[in-house]
Amino acid sequence: MRRLHQQPLCVASALVVPWLTLAAPTWLTLSGVGPSWAVLWLLPWALVDGPVSGMVAGLCLGLVLDGLSLGGCSQLPALMSLGCWWGRLGRRGPPIQLSFNLGLLAWLGSCVLGLSLWLQMVWLDFANSFQIQEAWGWHTLMVQAVLTGLIAPMIVSWLLLLWRRRAPL
Amino acid sequence: MRSPPWPALSRWRRWRRGWLWLLLVALFALVRWSKGAGFADAYAVLTRPFWPGSAQREWIQSGVELEQQSKLRWLEKDNQRLRDLLDLVQSSSGVDELSAAVISRTPQGWWQQLELGKGRLHGIQPGDAVLGPGGLLGRIQSVTPITSRVRLLTSPGSQVGVWIPRTQRHGLLIGMGSRRPQMHFLDKDPQVFAGDVVSISPSSSLMPANVPVGVIQSVDYHALPAPRAAVQLIAAPEAIDWVQVQIRS
Secondary structure (H helix, E strand, C coil): CCCCCCCCHHHHHHHHHHHHHHCCCCHEECCCCCCHHHHHHHHHHHHHCCHHHHHHHHHHHHHHHHHHCCCCCCCCHHHHHHHHHHHHHHCCCCCCCCCCHHHHHHHHHHHHHHHHHHHHHHHHHHHHHHHHHHHHHHHHHHHHHHHHHHHHHHHHHHHHHHHHHHCCC | CCCCCCCHHHHHHHHHHHHHHHHHHHHHHHHHHHCCCCCCHHHHHHHHHHHHCCHHHHHHHHHHHHHHHHHHHHHHHHHHHHHHHHHHCCCHHHHEEEEEEEEECCCCCCCEEEEEECCCHHCCCCCCCEEEEEEEEEEEEECCCCCEEEEEECCCCCCEEEHHHHHHHHEEEEEECCCCCEECCCCCCCCCCCCCCEEECCCCCCCCCCCEEEEEEEEEEECCCEEEEEECCCCCHHHHHHEEEEEEE
């Protein structure tokens, strides 16, 4: 059986991430903030396909998503690190498949991603960093993490099941 | 002539009738003093089914709108003439407006932006002003051949020169990520109050002058080095499907 990154259909499924990021369905937002679709796709991919593939997927997703945003700060470092970490978790120990564990990993991933973006924004806009911290940074970070963690058991479990069938360990 | 059997009772009746008339007069005086209260209200309640319907109201409103539009056109022409006399930069004569559909929106989150369905091929350039119903929404950040990305005024990193027309005090409108950007005044004493309208500074060389932006919500007079104010934007990006892009020729 071929690995996941060798199957064009599985690779093409990554296109859903920028599409959903642009579509930003309002019925899936909490206080105006949507989930991190990149985390929801990258988590099962890295768990199934390993650390190197996870890191490369994080790199590709980061590049595309950075191109779709206003710029200033990048998702790339956080997504690459998460891809590598989740890939290592998938390779070592028993396979992760409990809904709670998947939700927790997605929550942590979203927190790492949000923290990385927030730190970059504070670094770039140091003059207003204290106000950003008060008004908005924590709010966006926590809302996105909670929403991603809640959605993950549904989407990540389904993708994990699908991809493990196509590329068993 | 025969005297009544009960003279006291007769006097009482006459006295009571007189008081009744006096009470009635007092009541009318009260109505007069209250400018017809009670009567006008009762009339309004009774005639409510016969009031002009929504069609007539819309007709009157459209007439008022037409009148205001013609006044606005005249004022714009006059403003343009005066700006030309003063030889101010960025006169509106070199600006065309282009309608564009909003194809993607993220008014909240890490990046606060809109994606428009028109781009470089339609003449849009980075830096062009984007207006919605009510006022300025943001500026074009980047363009592709058929799309363009708008940085909203609420987005961190957004900075626009604004002023308060009432007091003619200038400031900088800075996006803080929240729904209300902050206006940093240039003066120590801006003499501004909640409710004052904020618009684009007439001396702005990048944005169309005097376009309304928002309303002052609260003022922090103790902020350093100069007072700051939270501004409630007039145009709401959450609910706008079409915007106007001001293209600089």
